[in-house]
Amino acid sequence: MSNKVYIVGAGPGDYGLITLKAVECIKKADVLVYDRLVNPDFLNLKKDNCEVIYVGKESSNHIVPQDQINRILIDKFNDGKAVVRLKGGDPYVFGRGGEEAEALYDEGIEFEVVPGVTSAIGGLCYAGIPVTHRDYSSSFHIVTGHSKKDDQNEINWSSLSKEKGTLIFLMGIGNIGHIVKQLIENGKEPNTPVAFVSWATRHNQKTTLSTLKDARECVEREKIKAPTIFVVGAVVKLADKLNFFEKKPLFGKNIAITRSRAKNSELRKKLEEKGAKVIEIPTIDIKSIESSKVMIKEKIDGINDYDYLAFTSHNSVKYFFDILKFYSFDLRKLANVKLCSIGAATTSELEAKGVLPDITSERFDAVSLAVEISKHSVGKVLFPCSEIAGTALQEYLGNNGFAVDRIEVYSNRVNYSERERVVDILSNSSVDFITFTSSSTFENIVELMGAENISLLEKCKIISIGDITTKTIKSKINNNVFQSKEVSMESMVEKIIELL
Incomplete structure (x- = not known):
């Protein structure tokens, strides 16, 4: 990744709603500067040596002031780092991404902006509220719930209240009384349907329906807090029908x-x-056992001496085949060796390597696989496994005349x-x-x-x-x-x- 600053939108929160380009940026970043509303699971994508800087903001409480955030981006770039500024939603939808990009431009710093799914659209989608619908709304308007200086005159309430489209307020829950008052006083029908969508697209999403005139009381009664999207318009009527997310069987678990x-x-x-x-x-902390590579080299050089290759876990497949790849082993040499697999996960791992098992056990225990192997002719078995794998397979096959060579290919530690x-x-x-x-x-x-x-x-x-x-x-x-x-x-x- 080149020495550049990437201003990246992480989407509204659902792990699956981040873009492929955003994931690529996170994986390659030397420095990751992220906000409060970014799903923390995205941090697991970073490199081990990536520097992580939290600059979260909660309502009006800025842990790190915007000017200082800009300074961090500039300084880290000047250190020769690839910097990712990770922001919830879309950087250019009330995310101050424009301000940060300007600061970088003024310093002559190269930057890119990676768009994200804004909660104003994606979040409402998860609540069953389409921002447009031919029967209800042909336009939508995204409005900040508070301006840079909390100057409410920046919003043309007279014009906004007369719009028939969907009105979407972000960051406005702390100012709900003023918003409702302005809309009604400027002509918005008091019985207009409204909805509050808290923590949109997250496991703790909550959608609360009300009317414009009752909105302030609803916030107090339901103890609705930020982050919450406030949406006003007839499309809210569809929420009961279209809210697929909160109807999932494990929602809230x-x-x-x-x-x-x-x-x-x-x-x-x-x-x-x-x-x-x-x-x-x-x-579990699973790692390959490097010392086993030499021993396995001896075994695979004489692979034709074995009649069976037994795998009792997906990890044994992974690490054994990693070693085969390390030695540029030709898988066609396994043609005369019967591959044995326990359970669906182990079989799937073999299939991912381009081979199919000859002998399988649907039960998830080593003895069951040993029983299946023993139904075939007596022979020699190579058994790659973890250092803590049990001896049941070896003992059963040994008692039935098979010769079993156990080779530990990965460690399984606390x-x-x-x-x-x-x-x-x-x-x-x-x-x-x-x-x-x-x-x-x-x-x-x-x-x-x-x-x-x-x-x-x-x-x-x-x-x-x-x-x-x-x-x-x-x-x-x-x-x-x-x-x-x-x-x-x-x-x-x-x-x-x-x-x-």
Whole structure:
């Protein structure tokens, strides 16, 4: 990424509403300067050595004044850095992006602006309110709820009140009394439908419907706070019909997932599609074992000595094939070796590598795979696995005449850096469900939290995958443990919905 300042819109909040170009900018940034309304999950996209600077603003309380923000952008650019200024919504829709771009221009600094989805449109969409509709509105007007100097004369209330289009006020919740008064006094029908959309597109989005004349009382009664979009117009009538987001089955539910951060994405995506707020608790720190590369080189050089290649996790596939790639191994040499896979996730990982398993076990335990292998002719098995993998597969096959070579290709360690955060989440957040996809994810969180905090897990429903994982959990916790019907992420989600 070149030495430049990128003023980037992050969208209204939903993780899926950020643009591809914005993601690319975040991933390559040397310095990331971000606002309060930016989804914090976007920070996970940054490089490990990226400098992060928070300049959040809450209503009129500016943690970092605008002039100082401009100075930060200029100074970091002058340090030779690629700087990303990450802003909620769109930078040029009441986001002060224009002011920042001007400051950069005045200093002769090269910059780019990356548009974002504005909450004025995207946020209302998630509330079931189209800003235009042939039966109700042929125009829309986006208005700031407060001006640079809070000079209300900057808004032509007489003209605005006579408009038949949709009126959208951003940053106006603290000034709602004045807005309502001006609209009605200048001719707006008091019974005009209005809506307040708080935290639009987020898991805690709340849409409140009212009328213009009752709007101020509604704000006080419902304790509506910023950030909230205030929308006025007939299109609000469609909210009950079109509000798809707040009708999702898991909307409003907080679900903690406990895989490694790299493998959380699949389950996270499926849960968020159903409306859940997903809290990542990456209890596992998974890394390749570099010392195994030399040993594996010896094994793959003699791959034709093996009859079976057994995988009991998606990670064993990933790290084994990473080593094959490191040595420029030709996958066609595996033609005479039967590939063996446990569960849907492991099979999917093999398919992603361009190969299909010959032997599979639908049950998520090593013995089941060993049983399937033993139905075939006795032979030699290469078993890539983690350093903490059990010995059940080796023992079963060994007892049935097979020779098994175990080779550890990745480590699976407790992520101790997450301890305080995990205890805080489970102590202070309303977690409805927590998921465990392996025995190690559960064992690691118990070790991470300490035995004195295990009761925190009992406050929520625990969803497990596979018999062995369930058995491990129940050795510590008896209540509220539920196993998914099948060994898949889809089945875990289905079990959660079933328990609502």
